[in-house]
Ligand code: BG6
């Protein structure tokens with residue numbers, strides 16, 4: 001294991017919840033019922049795809065012009081940015097600060113593969129920007145998760161072969177992207193929503209270098 005690539009929202013900090021709150025705010029404005037179970041399918045996917053999914057759920061896929069959709073996304077992002085403006089280092093999810101420290105001590109490269117255009121702002125607020133050797137710009141990509149492009153780009157930026165990378169995700173689209181990239185996939189969350197992951201932990205506090213490394217060794221023995 002030469003590199004660990006992190007998803008951001010729901011792995012490093014609980015901004016997955018903020019995305020949910022912001023979309024719920026917009027959905028209510030346009031009279032579409034929206035709850036946490038619907039939100040599960042939006043995790044990891046782009047702002048544009050998220051809005052299309054919500055409109056489809058509400059039977060409103062043809063109701064809005066492109067300009068109106070842009071305005072809805074703008075409003076969602078403004079609401080979201082108000083929420084993230086309060087982020088501080090103490091909002092790192094449990095165990096993440098320790099894991100970043102352990103990876104540094106082990107000379108493991110660290111990358112960020114987030115679909116969010118707000119990612120640089122968030123990791124600055126959490127004061128962990130210097131822990132990353134590569135941060136993928138999602139606007140430079142042709143395909144979003146579950147396509148592997150974002151993880152392959154992170155590996156290329158780190159100068160590490162995908163086979164030598166582990167990556168951590170909280171969403172099904174993300175786990176699929178990691179597996180398609182040929183990497184060791186670590187899922188944070190419930191087993192049922194982490195299908196295909198090579199290692200599943202319930203909470204971020206369970207993520208230690210020791211566990212990742214042990215499971216990585218087992219995975220390699222089974223594979224090669
Ligand atoms: C992903 C989130 O990380 O980023 C999604 O899981 C979100 O919920 C996507 O839609 C895009 O984020 P943003 O901040 O660019 O709207």
Ligand code: MG
Pocket residue numbers: 007008009010011016043044169170171174
């Ligand atoms: Mg996520």
